[in-house]
Amino acid sequence: xxxxxxxxxxxxxxxxxxxxxxxxxxxxxxxxxxxxxxxxxxxxxxxxxxxxxxxxxxxxxxxxxxxxxxxxxxxxxxxxxxxxxxxxxxxxxxxxxxxxxxxxxxxxxxxxxxxxxxxxxxxxxxxxxxxxxxxxxxxxxxxxxxxxxxxxx
Numbered sequence: 001x002x003x004x005x006x007x008x009x010x011x012x013x014x015x016x017x018x019x020x021x022x023x024x025x026x027x028x029x030x031x032x033x034x035x036x037x038x039x040x041x042x043x044x045x046x047x048x049x050x051x052x053x054x055x056x057x058x059x060x061x062x063x064x065x066x067x068x069x070x071x072x073x074x075x076x077x078x079x080x081x082x083x084x085x086x087x088x089x090x091x092x093x094x095x096x097x098x099x100x101x102x103x104x105x106x107x108x109x110x111x112x113x114x115x116x117x118x119x120x121x122x123x124x125x126x127x128x129x130x131x132x133x134x135x136x137x138x139x140x141x142x143x144x145x146x147x148x149x150x151x152x153x
Contacts, residue, residue: 021073049149
């Protein structure tokens with residue numbers, strides 16, 4: 001198999017993995033919204049206003065799970081960028097002999113263990129404010145539901 005064919009195959013597989021991670025991330029967000037809505041609806045309908053604060057635990061779990069997938073996706077994106085640079089190098093000069101130098105096939109070798117420190121470190125990245133904003137908004141809705149429930153009673 002030619003080096004460029006290896007790169008093309010790996011690139012396609014990596015893009016598929018990135019898409020799968022995106023799908024999982026959206027599913028996690030959907031579950032976070034559904035779970036929060038159910039807890040808020042139950043607590044207000046049953047006059048257990050303080051129960052909305054139970055919502056914080058699943059939200060933290062959903063945030064962690066989403067960040068785990070995002071860390072996997074980041075590794076795959078970095079691998080795809082490396083492959084893309086190699087393909088660009090080949091397209092500029094088809095006689096490139098060092099196309100696979102320091103190349104590792106598959107992004108699996110680049111995925112790092114999703115430790116709590118590493119995963120929550122993603123939140124410190126200023127480009128990842130949307131993760132914080134999504135969950136902060138759900139927390140604010142929960143707190144608002146608490147005060148709404150108090151005022152309705």
